[in-house]
Amino acid sequence: QVQLVESGGGLVQDGGSLRLSCAASKRTFSTNWMGWFRQAPGKEREFVAAFGRNGDRAYYADSLEGRFTISRDDTENTVYLQMNNLKPEDTAVYYCATRAHYYSTYDRKADYNTWGPGTQVTVSS
Numbered sequence: 011q012v013q014l015v016e017s018g019g020g021l022v023q024d025g026g027s028l029r030l031s032c033a034a035s036k037r038t039f040s041t042n043w044m045g046w047f048r049q050a051p052g053k054e055r056e057f058v059a060a061f062g063r064n065g066d067r068a069y070y071a072d073s074l075e076g077r078f079t080i081s082r083d084d085t086e087n088t089v090y091l092q093m094n095n096l097k098p099e100d101t102a103v104y105y106c107a108t109r110a111h112y113y114s115t116y117d118r119k120a121d122y123n124t125w126g127p128g129t130q131v132t133v134s135s
Contacts, residue, residue, distance in 0.1 A: 012034070012035065012038050012042075012108060012124040013034070013035065013124075014032055014033070014034050014038075014106045014107070014108060014124060014125065014126035015032065015033045015106075015126060015127075016030060016031065016032050016104065016105070016106045016126045016127065016128060016129040017030070017031045017032075017033075017129060018030040018031050018129060019104060019129030019130045019131045020130075020131070020132070021132045021133075021134060022096055022131070022132070022133055022134070023133070023134050024096065024097060024098060024133060024134065024135050025095055025096065025097075026096050026133070027092070027093060027094045027095075027096065028093050028096065028131060029090055029091065029092045029093070030046070030090065030091040030093070030104055030106075030129060030131070031088055031089075031090055032044070032046070032088065032089045032090075032091075032106030032126060033086070033087060033088045034087050034088070034089070034106075034108065035087065036087050038087075038108055038124075039082075039084070039087040039088075039089075040064065040084075040087075041063065041064075041110065042063065042108040042109060042110050043060055043061065043062060043063055043108060043109045043110075043116070043122075044060065044061045044065075044082070044089045044106070044107075044108055045057070045058075045059065045060030045061070045106070045107045045108070045109070045116070045122060046058040046059050046060065046080065046089075046091045046104060046105070046106060046107070047104070047105045047107055047119055047122075048100075048102035048103065048104045048105065048131075049102055049103050049105070049128075050099075050101060050102040051102075053102075055105070055119050056071065056119075057071050057116075057117035057118075057119065058070075058071055058074060058078060058091065058104070059071065059074070059078055059079075059080040059091060060080065060116050060117070061080060061082060061089060062116070063112075065082050065084070068080050069116045069117070071117065077093065077094050077095050077096075078091060078092065078093050078094070079091070079092040079094075080092075089106065091104070093131070096131075096133045097133060098133045098134070098135045099133075100131065100133050101131060101132050101133050102131060103128040103129065103130050103131075104128060104129050104130075104131050105125050105126055105128045106125070106126040107119070107122035107124065107125045107126070108122060108123070108124045109121050109122045109123055109124075110123070
C-alpha cells in the first residue's frame with residue numbers, strides 16, 4: 011500500500027519561507043510521478059508542482075514558478091517543496107500526491123491516485 015507523509019507546514023509571515031517534505035516508499039518514489047497540490051478554504055484543489063518519473067523533469071503551475079521549487083532526495087525517498095516569498099494567498103492545505111501511470115498532462119488532480127493527509131500552511135499579513 012502506497013503511503014505518503016507530509017511535514018513542514020506551519021505559520022509564517024508575509025514574505026517568509028517554508029520547506030515542505032513528503033516521504034514515500036522506495037518503490038513509489040522510484041517509479042511514480044510525485045506532485046504537490048494545495049487547497050485553500052472554499053476553493054478547488056490546485057496543482058502546484060510535480061516531478062516526472064525518476065525525477066527527469068520538474069513541472070510548475072505558471073503562477074508559482076520562481077517562488078516555489080520542487081526537489082528530491084533519492085537517498086531518503088523524499089520530495090520537497092521550497093516556498094519563498096510567501097503571500098497570504100498561499101494559505102492552504104498542501105498535499106503530496108503520486109501517480110503510477112503516464113498521462114499527457116501533469117496537473118490534473120484526477121490522475122493522481124494516492125494522496126497524503128495534507129499539511130497546513132498559513133501566511134499572515
